[in-house]
Amino acid sequence: MLARLAATATAAAALALPVAVAVPAAAQPVTPGTVTATRPLPPEHLIPGSASGTAISYRTLGPHDRPALSTGAVFVPSGEPPPGGWPVISWAHGAVGIADSCAPTVSGRIGGPYLGRWLSQGYAIVATDYVGLGTDGLHPYLDGRSEAHAVIDMVRAARAVEPSLSDRWITLGQSQGGLAAMVAATLAETHAPELDYRGTIALGVPSNIENLAALGGPLFPPLPLEGTTVFIAYALAGLRATDPGVDVDSYLSDRGKAVLTQVEELCYAEAADTIGSTSIGELFSRQVDEPLLRELREMLAVPVRGYDRPLFVGQGLFDTIVPSPLTFKLVADLALAGQKFTFRTYPQGHLETMLASEPEANEFARKVLTR
Known part of the structure; x- marks a missing residue:
């Protein structure tokens, strides 16, 4: 219990650092994506190559679509944005834990060189912590709809505080984040119709x-x-x-x-x-x-219908965390449901597949975000 209280106090103290936006609780609207607070991230928490990094607290939907609070961060590349703004990648992270101290914006372990390479290609990175990681309550791990809403509403919140971001976006998720990304793909156009959702990259998806x-x-x-x-x-x-x-x-x-x-x-x-x-x-x-x-x-269920935008699914053949037979069943169900998608396998393990898939994932992102 003492450790839990200490972790909560750490997260609360972090969000109390210099605040750029703070809406009084009584005035906060419940609209998903509404920003409730921001703070600059310390330099050691920035993704390599970031021109800036900002932590955000924002409204979203939690378990059973109940209103909830999430946190996350937005990173902007160096240089001048292209016409229409920086295209956005909403990053959905893998399992880190369910305690507040595990939240990426608290621990500083947000993405490292992997996300830095995406940033260097001219994409803004927005990265949710998910509901309950650094906010009230316990994180509902692998609750697909809750995580998906946090991924989508993170884009809304980021654009509210960073005017250089485009409305064009994709989601990129690995492991736990792969589940979040796939559920987000089926909700994005109805949940946030004002955004220009273009597609999803889902790697090491825990399914079935x-x-x-x-x-x-x-x-x-x-x-x-x-x-x-x-x-x-x-x-x-x-x-x-x-x-x-x-x-x-x-x-x-x-x-x-x-x-x-x-x-x-x-x-x-x-x-x-x-x-x-x-x-x-x-x-x-x-x-x-x-x-x-x-x-x-x-x-836990990963939808097998509702993918109206391009979908890329990657799986490691030697993955001992998310075994490939479960993913083979997922892609078979997607095909039987008439969904169009790209499926690639790699002779790698779980985390290694995230790296091995980069060339094809990069090409996928370039095509869907520049068309």
């Missing part, structure tokens, strides 16, 4: 997890994968906090309850070290049933 959820219970088979117990614990902890109508604890063993309490305060690397070899089965005291399964399906 909801189809495995029915196996959840003490006899869940061991998986030869990395980090799976931590990711499941993050998702259950987020669901427990954001939807108290589902009695998540009633499904958990004593070990499971202890693990969920631990991961609420630990970023990913610490959580993986702390949980150690705990299996998914050890989290549960009984088999999951329909009340929990229904919520997990709503959270």
Whole structure:
């Protein structure tokens, strides 16, 4: 509990640094994308090559489309913007944890050289933290709609504080962010019709997890994968906090309850070290049933329809975090649903695929943002 309070205090103190925009709480409209506060990022938190970096607090929609607050950052390239402004890439990050201290705008781990290379090509980068990372409440990890709304509304918020940004934008997501990016692709045109959404790049997308959820219970088979117990614990902890109508604890063993309490305060690397070899089965005291399964399906399902703009999906063949067979099923379902998309595989692991895909992802972005 002390660690949780300290992390919250750290995030609050960070947002209390020199504020350029601060709207009194009583006057704040609830329109998604409305900016509630800004602050300049310290130099050590900037993406390499940024002319400037600004942290933003903004309105969006959280679990079950309830009004919520998110934070994020906007980075502008050096030089003069092109006619119409800098085209925008809305970056959706992978798993970092669910504690406030894990939020990229708090930790400063926003994107590094990878996003710097995108910035150097003349794109502005806007990067959401997602709901509950650095804001009130616990982050609803892998809640696709919540994360997608944060990705979309981050573009709105960034354009409100940075007039050099174009209304042309794409979303780029990896791992957890790949899920966010794909759900955002199906919501972008209806949720933010005033923006010119052009397409999505989704890498290492965790999909079809909801189809495995029915196996959840003490006899869940061991998986030869990395980090799976931590990711499941993050998702259950987020669901427990954001939807108290589902009695998540009633499904958990004593070990499971202890693990969920631990991961609420630990970023990913610490959580993986702390949980150690705990299996998914050890989290549960009984088999999951329909009340929990229904919520997990709503959270985790990747849509297989609704992609009206270009879509690029990349997957590592040797990925031990998001295994390729689940992605093969996803792309088969997309094809059967009549969706048009580009699918590429790489003989790489999870993070390595993000780097290996750069040439093709860069070409995809150039085509959709300059047409």
